[in-house]
Amino acid sequence: xxxxxxxxxxxxxxxxxxxxxxxxxxxxxxxxxxxxxxxxxxxxxxxxxxxxxxxxxxxxxxxxxxxxxxxxxxxxxxxxxxxxxxxxxxxxxxxxxxxxxxxxxxxxxxxxxxxxxxxxxxxxxxxxxxxxxxxxxxxxxxxxxxxxxxxxxxxxxxxxxxxxxxxxxxxxxxxxxxxxxxxxxxxxxxxxxxxxxxxxxxxxxxxxxxxxxxxxxxxxxxxxxxxxxxxxxxxxxxxxxxxxxxxxxxxxxxx
Amino acid sequence: xxxxxxxxxxxxxxxxxxxxxxxxxxxxxxxxxxxxxxxxxxxxxxxxxxxxxxxxxxxxxxxxxxxxxxxxxxxxxxxxxxxxxxxxxxxxxxxxxxxxxxxxxxxxxxxxxxxxxxxxxxxxxxxxxxxxxxxxxxxxxxxxxxxxxxxxxxxxxxxxxxxxxxxxxxxxxxxxxxxxxxxxxxxxxxxxxxxxxxxxxxxxxxxxxxxxxxxxxxxxxxxxxxxxxxxxxxxxxxxxxxxxxxxxxxxxxxxxxxxxxxxxxxxxxxxxxxxxxxxxxxxxxxxxxxxx
Numbered sequence: 001x002x003x004x005x006x007x008x009x010x011x012x013x014x015x016x017x018x019x020x021x022x023x024x025x026x027x028x029x030x031x032x033x034x035x036x037x038x039x040x041x042x043x044x045x046x047x048x049x050x051x052x053x054x055x056x057x058x059x060x061x062x063x064x065x066x067x068x069x070x071x072x073x074x075x076x077x078x079x080x081x082x083x084x085x086x087x088x089x090x091x092x093x094x095x096x097x098x099x100x101x102x103x104x105x106x107x108x109x110x111x112x113x114x115x116x117x118x119x120x121x122x123x124x125x126x127x128x129x130x131x132x133x134x135x136x137x138x139x140x141x142x143x144x145x146x147x148x149x150x151x152x153x154x155x156x157x158x159x160x161x162x163x164x165x166x167x168x169x170x171x172x173x174x175x176x177x178x179x180x181x182x183x184x185x186x187x188x189x190x191x192x193x194x195x196x197x198x199x200x201x202x203x204x205x206x207x208x209x210x211x212x213x214x215x216x217x218x219x220x221x222x223x224x225x226x227x228x229x230x231x232x233x234x235x236x237x238x239x240x241x242x243x244x245x246x247x248x249x250x251x252x253x254x255x
Numbered sequence: 256x257x258x259x260x261x262x263x264x265x266x267x268x269x270x271x272x273x274x275x276x277x278x279x280x281x282x283x284x285x286x287x288x289x290x291x292x293x294x295x296x297x298x299x300x301x302x303x304x305x306x307x308x309x310x311x312x313x314x315x316x317x318x319x320x321x322x323x324x325x326x327x328x329x330x331x332x333x334x335x336x337x338x339x340x341x342x343x344x345x346x347x348x349x350x351x352x353x354x355x356x357x358x359x360x361x362x363x364x365x366x367x368x369x370x371x372x373x374x375x376x377x378x379x380x381x382x383x384x385x386x387x388x389x390x391x392x393x394x395x396x397x398x399x400x401x402x403x404x405x406x407x408x409x410x411x412x413x414x415x416x417x418x419x420x421x422x423x424x425x426x427x428x429x430x431x432x433x434x435x436x437x438x439x440x441x442x443x444x445x446x447x448x449x450x451x452x453x454x455x456x457x458x459x460x461x462x463x464x465x466x467x468x469x470x471x472x473x474x475x476x477x478x479x480x481x482x483x484x485x486x487x488x489x490x491x492x493x494x495x496x497x498x499x500x501x502x503x504x505x506x507x508x509x510x511x512x513x514x515x516x517x518x519x520x521x522x523x524x525x526x527x528x529x530x531x532x533x534x535x536x537x538x539x540x541x542x543x544x545x546x547x
């Protein structure tokens with residue numbers, strides 16, 4: 001499989017605070033990668049930096065062989081990168097259909113159109129003319145994923161899909177994501193809920209304090225190993241790792 | 256009957272104010288820029304039309320056709336060079352930038368065209384002075400009907416553009432969340448530049464109708480800016496049909512005020528504006544700006 005995304009020695013900061021430190025990561029065509037880690041580990045910043053919504057302070061991002069580190073976000077979209085942002089970030093005064101159409105206007109040619117998105121997310125069909133701001137969290141999340149798909153991405157970055165959703169809504173969103181991944185989409189998925197993440201992904205990458213501490217195929221790792229990496233346990237070098245009982249599963253935080 | 260006449264004249268004056276206001280409303284709605292040079296850009300357009308029609312000896316309407324594309328280009332360039340940079344400097348910088356631009360424009364126009372008061376009215380003959388006499392006290396001016404029709408046409412076209420076209424959707428999406436718009440492939444810079452181009456061209460159109468309707472000189476801009484601003488606030492921010500209503504309410508307030516006593520004309524408009532600002536809509540505007 002060809003490398004689609006190659007991140008090399010990437011640094012990203014919020015002011016003086018480093019969020020991503022000297023991070024290198026490769027994603028191949030057709031892979032589904034789960035990116036896990038505690039709050040503040042730098043997952044969202046990493047995704048936003050790859051999508052061009054956050055500036056890189058150092059290192060390079062290569063997409064399909066081209067260096068895109070300095071490219072504006074909207075140009076990355078036309079190359080086939082799409083981010084489903086944390087908090088969904090729909091255009092609240094536009095209808096569901098208009099949210100989709102905005103993303104589709106300058107899209108790469110590909111299989112996704114308003115009709116195919118509505119087929120993939122049947123719950124959106126009856127509400128296609130409703131204002132996005134008036135929808136429930138699950139409907140908004142489906143619209144947000146659909147909107148990203150409208151750009152016909154080659155790599156879909158998904159940030160915290162289940163955050164703030166009712167469990168039944170999470171189930172339906174994951175159903176759609178599983179179908180997408182089964183169709184061979186390349187996805188990087190940030191998720192707080194470890195079981196969810198490991199159930200859909202081929203590979204799990206764990207971040208801690210801006211660095212990758214674990215990068216392994218899902219089949220070759222146990223939950224406990226990921227949990228240890230998640231909290232930085234068993235690693236002599238980390239001093240400021242949060243001290244919590246290792247037996248406790250990392251509860252998905254709902255903020 | 257003379258009160259009804261004042262009402263009718265106010266309606267037509269409102270058309271002119273609405274035309275002035277919609278460019279201002281568009282820039283504020285899309286970019287959160289309050290363009291203090293709006294009135295002066297309108298006067299610049301009026302001078303452009305006057306200059307072309309004087310030099311080429313053509314009707315102001317033909318001259319307007321030549322000036323509009325120039326103003327579109329000017330608006331586009333203005334956004335790309337000056338406004339885009341000042342937008343990066345925070346919320347207040349564009350206000351200072353457009354204030355500076357207004358002073359530059361006023362003084363440049365004064366330098367080039369002298370302080371003479373001009374009007375385009377004489378060059379369109381009976382259109383500017385003629386009217387349909389309904390009764391002795393009530394007459395409907397040709398130019399008033401034309402201005403109101405153009406205002407409705409422009410607002411309707413803008414509304415259609417915003418609601419029904421792909422470019423309009425991009426403009427509304429960028430207005431609501433420019434960062435996320437970029438994440439779905441919308442280049443905010445180019446959307447902003449096209450919005451500014453439209454706003455400046457519509458301002459020039461309004462300036463031309465002001466010049467046909469009455470007189471103008473290099474310092475006419477700020478007064479028109481105040482009226483446009485009042486019309487936008489009265490009608491509600493971000494709503495184009497509201498802008499038309501706001502213009503008409505302001506126009507009628509002024510003509511009714513003048514009916515009582517000519518010196519109350521402008522004052523009556525300001526009072527209506529202040530009453531609305533103090534009412535529930537004013538609070539709505541205040542909270543809306545806090546969210547922006």
